[in-house]
Amino acid sequence: NAGVTQTPKFHILKTGQSMTLQCAQDMNHGYMSWYRQDPGMGLRLIYYSAAAGTTDKEVPNGYNVSRLNTEDFPLRLVSAAPSQTSVYLCASSYHLAERGNDNEQFFGPGTRLTVL
Amino acid sequence: DQQVKQNSPSLSVQEGRISILNCDYTNSMFDYFLWYKKYPAEGPTFLISISSIKDKNEDGRFTVFLNKSAKHLSLHIVPSQPGDSAVYFCAASPRYENTGNQFYFGTGTSLTVIP
Numbered sequence: 001n002a003g004v005t006q007t008p009k010f011h012i013l014k015t016g017q018s019m020t021l022q023c024a025q026d027m028n029h030g031y032m033s034w035y036r037q038d039p040g041m042g043l044r045l046i047y048y049s050a051a052a053g054t055t056d057k058e059v060p061n062g063y064n065v066s067r068l069n070t071e072d073f074p075l076r077l078v079s080a081a082p083s084q085t086s087v088y089l090c091a092s093s094y095h096l097a098e099r100g101n102d103n104e105q106f107f108g109p110g111t112r113l114t115v116l
Numbered sequence: 117d118q119q120v121k122q123n124s125p126s127l128s129v130q131e132g133r134i135s136i137l138n139c140d141y142t143n144s145m146f147d148y149f150l151w152y153k154k155y156p157a158e159g160p161t162f163l164i165s166i167s168s169i170k171d172k173n174e175d176g177r178f179t180v181f182l183n184k185s186a187k188h189l190s191l192h193i194v195p196s197q198p199g200d201s202a203v204y205f206c207a208a209s210p211r212y213e214n215t216g217n218q219f220y221f222g223t224g225t226s227l228t229v230i231p
Contacts, residue, residue: 004159035221040125042118042223043160043205089159104150105219107159 002026004108006090012114013080021075021111023090031093032073033105034065036086043089049073080115087112119143120208122222130230135193137225139206142187146208150219151180151191154203163204164191196229203227 007022025032033048047059049067059065062084064076073092077084091105121140129135137151147168152160166173166180166189173180179192193200206222 006159033219040223042120042122043207043221045218045220048218091159103148104162104165107152107161109157109159 004090004092004106006088006108006111008111009109010112012116013077014116015081016079018076018078018080021077021088021090021113023073023075023108024071025073025090025092025106026071027092027106028070029092029094029106030070031105032067033091034073034075035089035091037089037110038086046075046088077113082115085113085115118223119146120206120220120222122204122206122225124225125223126226126228128228128230129196131198132195135191135196135200135227135229137191137193137204137206137227139189139191139222140187141189141208141220143208143210143220144187145210146220148209149180149182149189150207150209151178152205152207152221153200154205154224160205193227196227198229198231201227201229 004025013019030051034046035043037043047065052067052070064078067073088111090108093105094103119142150165151163153163154160164175164178164180166182171182177193182189203224203226205224207219209219
């Protein structure tokens with residue numbers, strides 16, 4: 001099992017450019033999330049998907065997400081801004097209804113993104 | 117609004133001694149709590165969890181204590197080892213079904229274990 005993989009590891013964007021951060025998991029997890037990690041702020045949830053083909057909450061401005069299948073959960077920065085400079089972490093887990101107790105999230109290694 | 121708080125950004129401990137990391141939460145609907153460990157340039161990895169029906173859970177050198185009335189949990193590492201040096205995140209989840217499996221994370225505590 002590769003677990004949760006993310007590409008790229010690092011990227012530099014100019015303001016206004018767009019790009020897609022890739023995330024994939026091979027554990028057949030229904031639930032996937034994107035977080036950003038900033039100094040002094042901990043991990044902040046950007047968006048989550050409970051299953052393929054579903055959208056579960058309003059997508060924050062500046063981002064676009066899709067969940068066409070169980071394995072992949074790409075995050076697109078539509079028109080990058082310096083405020084989006086961060087480390088982006090993707091995570092997956094079983095849905096609560098599938099697993100119940102002891103249901104931790106598994107994280108990818110992260111993408112360090114700088115927007116100039 | 118930070119619903120999970122770790123008020124100590126950093127902690128230094130001598131090797132072999134006990135490390136105690138603290139976490140407070142505000143949402144009384146949280147009923148499942150986890151600790152994650154994160155090394156630089158890696159994703160967080162799960163360490164230990166506790167359900168609100170318990171007040172203690174132990175796994176080897178790691179013990180998590182939960183005080184529901186105080187909305188406080190702590191992670192004890194005994195004995196501390198240099199390899200434990202990392203950032204530790206506390207996380208909490210309201211495990212009612214209509215939110216799937218959403219977690220709220222604290223700001224992290226950087227632990228340094230001095231050889």
